[in-house]
Amino acid sequence: MLGGTDFGGRAVAEAARDRGWEVTVFHRGEHPAPAGVRVLRGDRTAPDGLAALAGGSWDAVVDTWSAGPAAVRDTARLLSGRAGRYAFVSSRSVYAWPAPAGLDEDGPLAEGDPDADATEYPADKRGAELAVLREFGEERTLIVRAGLLLGPRETPGRLTWWLERVARGGRVLAPGPRDTPLQYVDARDLAAWLLDALDAGLHGPYNMVGPPGHTTMGDLLDACLRVTGSDAELCWTPPEAVEAAGVEAWSELPIWAPPGSELHAAVHAGDVSRALATGLRCRPVLDTVRDTWAWRQALPDGVAPPLADGVPAEKEARALAGEAAGSGPAGV
Incomplete structure (x- = not known):
């Protein structure tokens, strides 16, 4: 190795x-x-x-x-x-x-x-x-x-960032739609x-990588809520409102890409029939999220996990304010 x-x-x-x-x-x-x-x-x-x-x-x-x-x-x-x-x-x-x-x-x-x-x-x-x-x-x-x-020990810390953000609580910018399909392994x-x-x-x-739609953005963030025990409020926001607030897909909202976009097609819609036909088996998203949080919780005090940069607080607030002003729900 x-x-x-x-x-x-x-x-x-x-x-x-x-x-x-x-x-x-x-x-x-x-x-x-x-x-x-x-x-x-x-x-x-x-x-x-x-x-x-x-x-x-x-x-x-x-x-x-x-x-x-x-x-x-x-x-x-x-x-x-x-x-x-x-x-x-x-x-x-x-x-x-x-x-x-x-x-x-x-x-x-x-x-x-x-x-x-x-x-x-x-x-x-x-x-x-x-x-x-x-x-x-x-x-x-x-x-x-x-x-x-x-999964546990993930770098550059995309899932870990979402877990940390959800664990902090409050109103969380959740990029929609909820049923946006994700592809990961x-x-x-x-x-x-x-x-x-x-x-x-x-x-x-x-x-x-797992099959397209093995999970959705909604299922992923629901799992983050469940394993952290957080009382955070997921504020589902349509892609148009996310973009209007200047929030970047993937880099500032890790894992997520707007459905129908070039980025989503490239990252979350690849053909994996060859791997599936030769034995690839993918565990449920809840298992991956739970085990990643357990690894994070077991780190010694003062040891920080790798974390994606994520969305800056001021941009998240801007996007959430836009939603409150009438951008509308994500249609879920």
């Missing part, structure tokens, strides 16, 4: 360990490694940073790298003769923008250079895919194109599918 100490990578490492697999975690030491795994230290961006991987062999490698593709190239090249298969956790961001609703794994892709240093996220992820394919070949390469990833469900896929010898690219 290259990484394996935080969020998605940690979910994979822990799931493999819990299956009784022998797990080696190679990381820089920024976070504690999971219990019960072998630990190797190194920095893939430093001279001789891969020295700890100079010996040994593995049945499979899982890599979650998100920066310059050259680091993936060097690692894949070093391990190509000593590892059976290579799973690279990529991103649905590799598809050329704008990605239309229903896009499957054969959609047009961003340009990527396997030998490049860090540039932009889509190009970096695509370049890393190409690097692994070049070193391991198609039959030994599994490409996992993750969509919106949620719990990191633990991604991990389970990925390990099964390695075991089954799957290869090629897979969109890795």
